[in-house]
Amino acid sequence: MKSLYLPANLRLIRAAMPNFHALNMPIHRASTLTYPSAGSFLKRHERMLDGFSYGLYGTPTGKALEAQIAAIEGGEFSILLPSGLAAVTHPMLALLKQGDHVLLADCVYGPTRDLCTSLLARYGITHTFFPADAATIEPWLTCATKLVVLESPGSYTMEIQDITAIAAQAHRKSSLVLMDNAWGFGLINCFEHGVDIVSTSLSKYASGHSDVCMGACTVRDRKLYEKLKMSFINLGTGVGADDAYLVLRGLQTLPVRLAEHAKRAHQVAKWLTTQAHVAEVYIPSLEGDKQHTRFKRYFSGGNGVISLTLNEMSQSKIERFVDSLEHFQIGASWGGTHSLIALNDISGSRTSVPWNGSAWILRLHIGLEPLDVLLEDLERAFSTLTRE
Secondary structure (H helix, E strand, O other): OOOOOOHHHHHHHHHHOOOOOOOOOOOOOOOOOOOOOHHHHHOHHHHOOOOOOOHHHOOHHHHHHHHHHHHHHOOOEEEEEOOHHHHHHHHHHHHOOOOOEEEEEOOOOHHHHHHHHHHHHHOOOEEEEEOOOOOOOHHHOOOOEEEEEEEOOOOOOOOOOOHHHHHHHHHHOOOEEEEEOOOOOOOOOHHHHOOOEEEEEOOOOOOOOOOOOOEEEEEOOHHHHHHHHHHHHHOOOOOOHHHHHHHHHHHOOHHHHHHHHHHHHHHHHHHHOOOOOEEEEEOOOOOOOOOHHHHHHHOOOOOOEEEEEEOOOOHHHHHHHHHHOOOOEEOOOOOOOOOEEEEEEOHHHOOOOOOOOOOEEEEEEOOOOOHHHHHHHHHHHHHHHHOO
């Protein structure tokens, strides 16, 4: 009796299928890919960059997502990675070697900072942090500087570097510029301002539902793309087709969601500026914010992320404030439909210029719940600060 699962039967089943035209890209799950001949198999490495050779290195679903990310970022080539952090750290691992120097904005994501102070330092790669709102990097550039890492707006404190000026200075020293674009995805074309590598967290607004971990590294230069792609392959890095599909689906509503999150955050931020317990509100899209002028120069709009500091200095009271919230859930990241709050002691993570504000930063993500419910939740939490 012939097996029902012979490859020949599978080919017959495929051939008998009618034309099937769906609106959405199908999910192509695969680890092993097959080849029509021994010669084709032996030449499979020729397909690493632009074709398909093994599921880890790309599927049609992943390639479709990479094309969309490249278009949104204004680049030519995108490479998917398992997280937004990997989209920052993998290019650093691919491009830096012993004796090289990397410059980083002092507001970069904490794990990016940790990579430089631990793993890269052990490999003989030195680093310097420059002021988070810098207009120049000239004082810190050296002949060994090979990479400049920006993050605008910065994690928690929302500083924006003068991207165009800094990129021009870096290029004069033959240094590449990488932007961690976790905040600005869909709101800025970094390449127009001289950035060479755009690293984005797709876990946030791109997917939009807090259920995917993924990142993307986007470039315009073909040679740089080839160098990064082959390095990522050598590191054994890839993403699954199911997750790629979820991000593809999320991108269909990205402009609508971004606009709605931004509108709600603007209203909440204006309300927060009137609250007696609030020391400062950080949201560069709001007029009057310290970063607003630079924000208008580089970004086309805002999103749902707000940071604030309180007049209260007691850690126990700040924790009580956070714990008393009912609709704002405590969690990292942002970009989903639910409202979130995260807290961070910023004072120990600035080395170029001491942090002069309140040590405790609270970061809100304004989700899609009714605004009156969120404001009532915050107002109720503020009332806990008056209790001993």
